[in-house]
Amino acid sequence: MTKIFVIHENPQWLPPLAEAFDRIGLPWAELDLSRGVFDLSSAPPEGVFYNRMSASSHTRGHRYAAELTAGVLAWLTRHGRRVINGPAALDLEISKARQYAALERAGLRIPRTILVQDDNAALIEAARRHFAPGPVILKPNRGGKGLGVRLFASVEALEAHLENAPAEEAPVDGIWLLQDYIRAQRPVITRAEFVGGRFVYAVEVDTTSGFELCPADVCATGDAFCPVGTAPAVPAAPRFTVLKEGIEAPLRHKLEAFLAASGVDVAGIEFIRDAEGQPLVYDVNTNTNYNAGAEEVAGIAGTPRSGPGALAEFLANELGHRQRQAA
Known part of the structure; x- marks a missing residue:
């Protein structure tokens, strides 16, 4: 069989x-x-x-x-x-840089991103040229779960971090990304789940505790990274919340078209809204996980409307x- x-x-x-x-x-x-x-x-x-x-x-x-x-x-x-x-x-x-090229080809906006080979001097020079005085986000091109993503309040803070960063922090593929910090209206991002190339539901994720946003229960390791020089805030609400209203139809259609053109059947796509409420997509997770607690609260756990x-x-x-x- x-x-x-x-x-x-x-x-x-x-x-x-x-x-x-x-x-x-x-x-x-x-x-x-x-x-x-x-x-x-x-x-x-x-x-x-x-x-x-x-x-x-x-x-x-x-x-x-x-x-x-x-x-x-x-x-x-x-x-x-x-x-x-x-x-x-x-x-x-395994490549955010290739994700971004495909997203833009599909007509989706991404944060301004600079691709840098693993070299501290080149990183600092690029940060000064494109992001000074700050803030700036540093992330590995090949990451996952938000691991290694850090927000620096200034280019000087980034430089100080790089001077003392251990060698094991180097990205596995040798490529770093410097990225704009998007000032959202609220400290949240949205993760839209797709199965068979079609929208299932969207989850709002509280980001006050850092960037490690894997929704699976086994990802709750407590080692998310926060802005340098700040202490993590305690979320006032559940970190993952299924949005009853979903996402707007034009964005949903663009994301589905992106998946079809990219040969992706199952994915969680993360985006953030800028101060004007416009979405910018910054991550595509083809190994998507689902948050059981959020699905339970939404009343969809164990049904065909849940992710699993x-x-x-x-x-x-x-x-x-x-x-x-x-x-």
Whole structure:
């Protein structure tokens, strides 16, 4: 019997999906690519492959998991297997610079961003030229979960940080991004969830505690980064809140068109609104997780309107289509 193969490197993120899959009787199996050996001269198993490789895999000791996944996805597509979030999606997952190019090509606004090779002198020079006196955001090109994202009140604060930063802070792909700090009306961002390329719901995320915005419960590690020289504020409300009103139709249509053009089936797309209320997109997460608490409060947990529920239904339809083609 054909089944869904979930490609991943972090089993801690699987239980909510496993529960949704099992609820509808969806046959599935794990394909852990934290490490692996594959015979490229043989054919892959039949089934539908759902790629959940994460840009942050290197932070869990899986430095080459994304590279291994790229090779496996090429093998799968060469043999005509249906891959959800295939090679094009992985390419965007591991590079914010490539995300931004694709977003702008789709007519979406992004914050002003400067690409810098891992060199402190070049970073400081670029920050002085483009962002002085500040503030300025520093983030790795390949990150995930908001890890390594820091806000500096001034270019001088950035320079002082770089002078004392340990070598292990260097970005895994050797590329830093300097980015505009968007002054929003409220300290929140919005994360819009899409399954099968279609909008499911949007979550408002409180950012007063920092930039580590992974919605999964297992991401609540308490090590989010805050503006240098400030103390984290305690959110006055739940950090993740499902928006009943969703997002405006023109933005939703643009985001869906971006996903279709980019070969992305499942994603969480994060954006912030400037002082005029205009959205700027700054991150695309093709390895999306969902916040169970927010879904519970919204009354959608365990239903097809939840993230895991919508994903289970989508994968079941894909598997059924694959089985009908093979019949």
